[in-house]
Amino acid sequence: MSKITVNLATNLKEKPKDQSKLGFGQYFTDHMFIMNYDEGQGWHDARIVPYGPLPLDPSAMCLHYGQEVFEGLKAYKTQDGRILMFRPDQNFKRLSMSNERMVIPAFDEEFMVEALIELVKIEKDWIPTAEGTSLYIRPFIIAVDPMLGVHPAHHYLFMIILSPVGSYYAGGLAPVNIYVESNYVRAVKGGLGFAKTAANYAASLKGQAEAELHKYSQVLWLDGIERKYIEEVGAMNIFFVIGDELVTPALNGSILPGITRMSVIEIAKQWGMKVSERRISIDEISAAYDKGELKEVFGSGTAAVISPVGHLKYNDKIMIINNGKIGAVSQKLYDNLTGIQWGKLPDTFGWTVEV
Ligand code: PLP
Numbered sequence: 001m002s003k004i005t006v007n008l009a010t011n012l013k014e015k016p017k018d019q020s021k022l023g024f025g026q027y028f029t030d031h032m033f034i035m036n037y038d039e040g041q042g043w044h045d046a047r048i049v050p051y052g053p054l055p056l057d058p059s060a061m062c063l064h065y066g067q068e069v070f071e072g073l074k075a076y077k078t079q080d081g082r083i084l085m086f087r088p089d090q091n092f093k094r095l096s097m098s099n100e101r102m103v104i105p106a107f108d109e110e111f112m113v114e115a116l117i118e119l120v121k122i123e124k125d126w127i128p129t130a131e132g133t134s135l136y137i138r139p140f141i142i143a144v145d146p147m148l149g150v151h152p153a154h155h156y157l158f159m160i161i162l163s164p165v166g167s168y169y170a171g172g173l174a175p176v177n178i179y180v181e182s183n184y185v186r187a188v189k190g191g192l193g194f195a196k197t198a199a200n201y202a203a204s205l206k207g208q209a210e211a212e213l214h215k216y217s218q219v220l221w222l223d224g225i226e227r228k229y230i231e232e233v234g235a236m237n238i239f240f241v242i243g244d245e246l247v248t249p250a251l252n253g254s255i256l257p258g259i260t261r262m263s264v265i266e267i268a269k270q271w272g273m274k275v276s277e278r279r280i281s282i283d284e285i286s287a288a289y290d291k292g293e294l295k296e297v298f299g300s301g302t303a304a305v306i307s308p309v310g311h312l313k314y315n316d317k318i319m320i321i322n323n324g325k326i327g328a329v330s331q332k333l334y335d336n337l338t339g340i341q342w343g344k345l346p347d348t349f350g351w352t353v354e355v
């Protein structure tokens with residue numbers, strides 16, 4: 001792999017002044033990473049260049065058949081001025097898995113961690129420092145062959161863009177409302193659900209639009225075949241505290257294997273909590289609620305961090321979880337996870353990578 005060439009921007013943008021109003025994914029930094037793939041040459045010309053629009057042929061395959069993959073991770077500035085990234089190796093590992101499913105050529109994961117470190121170093125002044133903020137990192141790969149036949153492409157772009165962000169949900173850590181989606185499905189076994197690829201998000205947009213219309217944050221997806229078993233939420237994995245047990249749907253091929261999910265499981269197990277990854281039906285959750293055993297529900301994700309669910313609607317039934325307030329397990333997980341990410345707590349797992 002060649003080294004990375006750097007072409008610095010001459011005009012730097014003005015950074016957002018009010019870090020309490022960053023929202024999610026609205027601002028982009030001064031530079032981006034690009035690398036080309038051409039059949040016969042492999043991945044080449046890794047470079048950091050000024051952020052800007054791409055020249056893309058209107059027939060570029062990604063625009064027509066959705067051959068693309070992406071990732072999401074964050075960098076944080078600690079109180080003592082260090083810059084930490086959370087488990088970047090896992091994101092590039094998952095991207096490799098998505099590539100394999102989407103027939104996109106393999107890349108060198110370790111090189112990409114190095115390239116990311118170099119990009120984040122250049123953009124270090126863009127990392128916000130207000131409570132709950134971070135620099136969101138979006139690596140992605142698109143197929144760029146100017147060709148309308150339906151085949152895997154021979155030419156790709158691998159890019160990384162960066163965005164200073166606040167919380168994903170406008171209410172921050174305030175519990176969100178979700179409902180069980182009964183009309184549409186997000187993914188099916190044998191399909192793309194486990195891969196982080198645009199098509200899964202395209203499939204979710206209709207449900208998301210209807211949820212927003214009814215003042216819900218997102219929908220809870222059920223399995224695409226029996227429409228019975230819980231899968232995940234639009235942009236996060238889902239956890240339930242039933243009695244004293246932490247339960248989450250087992251990875252089954254149609255759920256995104258979340259890195260936050262994996263970390264939550266590892267933290268809870270370290271606490272000695274009973275954790276179970278298994279098939280779980282919506283009827284089981286509804287019955288646990290009736291028996292008073294459903295103590296907490298929360299989502300996990302890079303953008304969503306730990307997001308408590310205060311109101312869960314299933315057909316005509318509304319379940320108010322923990323009186324609509326964040327529960328003790330969710331709060332403790334949020335504190336522990338963000339404590340490690342923001343360098344406030346010792347990282348005994350060795351998850352953070354210093355830039
Ligand atoms: N599920 C979906 C559909 C997502 O988009 C995300 C976000 O990346 C997650 C789950 C959580 O994954 P992670 O914890 O790796 O961010």
Ligand code: COI
Pocket residue numbers: 071072073235236301302303304
């Ligand atoms: C993430 O949490 O990184 C995501 O990709 C979720 C969403 C913004 C698509």
